[in-house]
Amino acid sequence: MQYLEGRRYVVLAIFTLVGLLFASRLFYLQVLDDSYKTAADRNTLQRQVQVPYRGLIYDRHDSLLVTNTPVYDLMVVPREVKHLDSAKFCQLMQLPLEDLRLGLRAAKIYSRVRPSPIIQNLSTPELAAINDNLINFPGFRVQARMARAYRTQNLAHALGYVGSITPKLLEAPKYAHYAPGENVGISGLESYYEPTLMGRRGVQYRLVNVRGIDKGPFRGGEFDTLSQAGQDLHLSIDAGLQAYGEKLLGGRRGSIVAIDPKTGEILCFVSAPRFEPQMLTGKGMGNRYMDLLRNPDRPLFDRPLMATYPPGSVFKLVNELVALQLGVVTPSTGFPCDQHLIHCTHRHEYPSNVGIAIKQSCNPYFYQVMRAAVLRGQSPNKFEDARLGLGQWQKMVKTFGLGERLGVDMGHEKRGLIPSPEFYDKLRGYHHWNYKTVYSLSIGQGEIGITGLQMANVLATIANRGYYYAPHFVRSVGTTGPLPQFRERHYTAVDTTLFKYLIPGMQAVVDGNGGTGSFASLAQYGISVAGKTGTVQNAHGPDHSTFAAFAPANDPKIAIAVFIENSGFGGTAAAPCAGLMMEKYLRGKVAPSRKRWEDWIMYGDLTKRRH
Amino acid sequence: MSPATPRSSRSIDWPLLLLYLVLVGLGWVAVYAASYSPDAPAHPFSALSFSELMAFNWFKQLIWMGTAVVLIVVLLVVDYKAYDTLAYVLYGGMIVLLLVTLVVARPIAGSRSWLEFGPVRLQPAEFAKFTTALAASRFMAGINLRNQNWRDQAVLAGLTLLPVALILASNETGQALVFAALLLAYFREGMSPIILLLLAAGGVILLLALLVPKLWLVGGFTVVLGIAFLLNSRLWRHHLPLSLGAWVLVIGMVFGVDFFFNKVLQPHQRQRIEMLIDPGKDPLGKGWNVTQSKIALGSGGWFGKGFLKGTQTKFDFVPEQSTDFIFCTVGEEWGWAGCFVVIGLYLTLLWRILLVAERQKSVFGRTYGYCAASILFVHFTVNLGMTMGLMPVVGIPLPFFSYGGSSLWSFTILLFALLALDAHRKQDLVR
Numbered sequence A: 001m002q003y004l005e006g007r008r009y010v011v012l013a014i015f016t017l018v019g020l021l022f023a024s025r026l027f028y029l030q031v032l033d034d035s036y037k038t039a040a041d042r043n044t045l046q047r048q049v050q051v052p053y054r055g056l057i058y059d060r061h062d063s064l065l066v067t068n069t070p071v072y073d074l075m076v077v078p079r080e081v082k083h084l085d086s087a088k089f090c091q092l093m094q095l096p097l098e099d100l101r102l103g104l105r106a107a108k109i110y111s112r113v114r115p116s117p118i119i120q121n122l123s124t125p126e127l128a129a130i131n132d133n134l135i136n137f138p139g140f141r142v143q144a145r146m147a148r149a150y151r152t153q154n155l156a157h158a159l160g161y162v163g164s165i166t167p168k169l170l171e172a173p174k175y176a177h178y179a180p181g182e183n184v185g186i187s188g189l190e191s192y193y194e195p196t197l198m199g200r201r202g203v204q205y206r207l208v209n210v211r212g213i214d215k216g217p218f219r220g221g222e223f224d225t226l227s228q229a230g231q232d233l234h235l236s237i238d239a240g241l242q243a244y245g246e247k248l249l250g251g252r253r254g255s256i257v258a259i260d261p262k263t264g265e266i267l268c269f270v271s272a273p274r275f276e277p278q279m280l281t282g283k284g285m286g287n288r289y290m291d292l293l294r295n296p297d298r299p300l301f302d303r304p305l306m307a308t309y310p311p312g313s314v315f316k317l318v319n320e321l322v323a324l325q326l327g328v329v330t331p332s333t334g335f336p337c338d339q340h341l342i343h344c345t346h347r348h349e350y351p352s353n354v355g356i357a358i359k360q361s362c363n364p365y366f367y368q369v370m371r372a373a374v375l376r377g378q379s380p381n382k383f384e385d386a387r388l389g390l391g392q393w394q395k396m397v398k399t400f401g402l403g404e405r406l407g408v409d410m411g412h413e414k415r416g417l418i419p420s421p422e423f424y425d426k427l428r429g430y431h432h433w434n435y436k437t438v439y440s441l442s443i444g445q446g447e448i449g450i451t452g453l454q455m456a457n458v459l460a461t462i463a464n465r466g467y468y469y470a471p472h473f474v475r476s477v478g479t480t481g482p483l484p485q486f487r488e489r490h491y492t493a494v495d496t497t498l499f500k501y502l503i504p505g506m507q508a509v510v511d512g513n514g515g516t517g518s519f520a521s522l523a524q525y526g527i528s529v530a531g532k533t534g535t536v537q538n539a540h541g542p543d544h545s546t547f548a549a550f551a552p553a554n555d556p557k558i559a560i561a562v563f564i565e566n567s568g569f570g571g572t573a574a575a576p577c578a579g580l581m582m583e584k585y586l587r588g589k590v591a592p593s594r595k596r597w598e599d600w601i602m603y604g605d606l607t608k609r610r611h
Numbered sequence B: 001m002s003p004a005t006p007r008s009s010r011s012i013d014w015p016l017l018l019l020y021l022v023l024v025g026l027g028w029v030a031v032y033a034a035s036y037s038p039d040a041p042a043h044p045f046s047a048l049s050f051s052e053l054m055a056f057n058w059f060k061q062l063i064w065m066g067t068a069v070v071l072i073v074v075l076l077v078v079d080y081k082a083y084d085t086l087a088y089v090l091y092g093g094m095i096v097l098l099l100v101t102l103v104v105a106r107p108i109a110g111s112r113s114w115l116e117f118g119p120v121r122l123q124p125a126e127f128a129k130f131t132t133a134l135a136a137s138r139f140m141a142g143i144n145l146r147n148q149n150w151r152d153q154a155v156l157a158g159l160t161l162l163p164v165a166l167i168l169a170s171n172e173t174g175q176a177l178v179f180a181a182l183l184l185a186y187f188r189e190g191m192s193p194i195i196l197l198l199l200a201a202g203g204v205i206l207l208l209a210l211l212v213p214k215l216w217l218v219g220g221f222t223v224v225l226g227i228a229f230l231l232n233s234r235l236w237r238h239h240l241p242l243s244l245g246a247w248v249l250v251i252g253m254v255f256g257v258d259f260f261f262n263k264v265l266q267p268h269q270r271q272r273i274e275m276l277i278d279p280g281k282d283p284l285g286k287g288w289n290v291t292q293s294k295i296a297l298g299s300g301g302w303f304g305k306g307f308l309k310g311t312q313t314k315f316d317f318v319p320e321q322s323t324d325f326i327f328c329t330v331g332e333e334w335g336w337a338g339c340f341v342v343i344g345l346y347l348t349l350l351w352r353i354l355l356v357a358e359r360q361k362s363v364f365g366r367t368y369g370y371c372a373a374s375i376l377f378v379h380f381t382v383n384l385g386m387t388m389g390l391m392p393v394v395g396i397p398l399p400f401f402s403y404g405g406s407s408l409w410s411f412t413i414l415l416f417a418l419l420a421l422d423a424h425r426k427q428d429l430v431r
Helices: A007-032 A035-044 A086-093 A097-110 A124-131 A167-171 A188-192 A194-198 A239-249 A285-294 A312-326 A354-360 A363-374 A382-398 A421-428 A435-443 A452-463 A496-501 A503-511 A574-587 A592-603 B014-035 B057-077 B081-085 B087-104 B124-142 B150-169 B173-188 B193-211 B214-231 B233-238 B240-264 B267-277 B288-298 B326-358 B363-387 B405-423
Strands: A045-050 A064-076 A116-122 A140-150 A162-164 A183-185 A202-208 A214-217 A233-235 A254-260 A265-272 A467-469 A474-477 A489-491 A530-536 A544-551 A558-564 B115-117 B120-122
Touching (some): A007 B173, A007 B288, A007 B326, A007 B363, A035 B288, A064 A097, A064 A124, A086 A097, A097 A116, A116 A124, A116 A140, A140 A183, A183 A188, A183 A194, A239 A254, A239 A265, A239 A592, A254 A574, A265 A574, A312 A354, A312 A363, A312 A382, A312 A452, A312 A544, A354 A363, A363 A382, A363 A435, A382 A421, A382 A435, A421 A435, A452 A467, A452 A530, A452 A558, A503 A530, A530 A574, A558 A574, B014 B326, B014 B405, B057 B405, B081 B405, B087 B150, B120 B405, B124 B363, B173 B193, B193 B214, B193 B240, B326 B363, B363 B405
Antiparallel strands (some): A045 A202, A064 A116, A064 A140, A202 A214, A233 A474, A254 A265, A254 A558, A467 A489, A530 A544, A544 A558, B115 B120
């Protein structure tokens, strides 16, 4: 028996060992390993995000352009769907049977107990049509949320649109705090000012049980935050002018940009063909977007910011300013209209000074102006001389905001192209090019591209006699005024005293006897317009018609640049359009007698009539 | 203690009684917390009608506790000799009851082991442990296990395995498993330790075979055996057949596991073992119980979230929380400190039972004491092991803690029969 007595200790030891094993295992689970605590919080804590009211958008006269409206999503909880009569359902909802089938399958894959959207973006009337019948379809319910609503039919390109955040955007660090399915500004101002418009989300922590049913706030709401509505945007856009611009040019291809030179505020931003901002919101948005995308005239292409055209004769103004600054010409310098150098547009009086040259848009004159600016004998080698001269020319031209982004408050601005010597080195080979290679730049043709916005800005700079404010759409974020970078003056490399020599010539373009831009004249209202026409040869058919101007010449309130693609002479298509726009803005209305010009721009065959 | 008043209450083992009361009391608190609903806070003093209160597990548990008191009185008042005398009768009666249950029981959660009397449900298997322990102790008193009398050993084995077979037939694997506890008591009375070792080794090999690639296992075992032979030449000379036999056996087991696992085990049993090995494989499905149980325990921290403040158990993340997974509530609300205290209480109880068993003068009393301790120990081990994810999910209750009349009654009987025997131990003749 003595021998068996010892066995009690074996049993005792087994008991004790298991007890110790459990205590240490629990010590690991409960004290050392934190992951179970977070898992418990994930289980029971539901983070409910309150999406704030998105900021509104107003025009410069405080008329409401963009607001919010409730829309409704029809949600389905697959587990609760019972005896679904899909034919009846689809008939009621006006939904193709196939869509319902796919939607239900996707919902089941996502979750059987959580709601997934079946139809999104129902408007209030659409909801009213189905709401009463929903009771016959268990498992389907309606969920409201806010979507954008538009009080304007215009300005779609600048406004941009709002949509559910895409998986690709979600990966960007900027959108790290967005949840899938949340609304986000996808393009235009909605995208650029997203943080401002979005506001601050509110977060509520709720306790939920295993079935996801709410069990009250977590720790009495200690960690909850309230949502803060987004700030409103006050645009510098003049809604009336914008509407008029879209009416004039909306059916064609081209752009109109008008800037208030005194502030850099963009008054009007037309990209043609136009479309309505409503098209990119609400039910069926996806299909409408695809239609726009497939349209051969590319209405979604934001032309004022993204289409870079050779500026044509308008660019002669910049070349003249550079030459004046370099001291190679004076305002009273004359050059012969030597057609051996370059073909001139028409026969005209002798360009004995810059005024006449601008008025007549004399190509040989400006050929010689730029040659004087580029070839200054800085090197005995004529190739090197051209290289050095063009390099200095390029640097000075860039100070006009050309070949660079102006920094407008929109994301997709194009730089355009002001070629550097290196550009031609690559194209032609080092020392294999000289002025004769690049002379088209003197009349704004060739290897040069500027956007409509840049051209308007050049005119604003001239209107200001030497400086500009970066063009911008938003004159006030909430009540705090424009962003700080828009309060800063930018000077060009050209002395401010030199700009005044251009203006008589530009006025003569419009109001002088035989000026190329006479259709833009507002002389009948006592308003003096200073402008310059351009007719841009291009590889895509008839010439582009451009006209850039500012008015009144002595106290400029508006600088404008009009591009009309494949519409012939600047003086016949773009100039009257700019004239109407300036009249609308400066006088607040367009005289009935000018209706024929409206009809001409909207419906006329612009390439037919020559001037 | 006066030998003149052997029936006096003073001869009751007070520490055991106290431990019992504390465990049952703490158990009730845990059941209350587990069945407490923040939406409808009901407490023992709320003005609810009897039938409304009956909707709450904690209230029903109070009734079970009340009846347990009656049971205790009966157990202590009954002539202590009756446990010895009636051992076989009770055992026979239980076998009949188990058979009857098999025939008449309605399947509940996949097992045909519950007898229903109106609103009251009883699980005879719970009580079979007690009767088998009594019968085994009685049989043990008449034999000597060390004598290696094959007939006696066979009878004992049959005595033990008969109820096991019946319980297995009713699909209560967990309850059948508990009978393995009796081996500890038999061991104390002289059963060869080799049986225990073989069983333990078998379990380890089974587990390893599931976790480790088979060839590694066979190779590893061969290498270990080879090293043992090289180090000890006597082993080589004297135990070659035995060693080779063991080698063949192990390899057979390793390859037999596949067969056992895929062919012998039922799908739900296979799942439980799979989930034990890798609960992350299907955390929302078959691994749900283990995962949620570990989350509830693990979120408790040092001192827990506080009474009635557990979120995992309160919001129904843990299934069976007032019965099999009651320890989750303990872990979540009382933290590691609470768990440590509860484990300490159980260990103290088990130590005390062993002490009480050892001081019995009769082999019957001592064997029965060991049986009681071992049965409690296996319940404790399997239940806690399951909540911690150390053992497969086998639905057996935690003694005194888990909600349920059958289990409370059966453990009360198990413990107080020993207390009754202990109170009269001095009247027994020394054998």
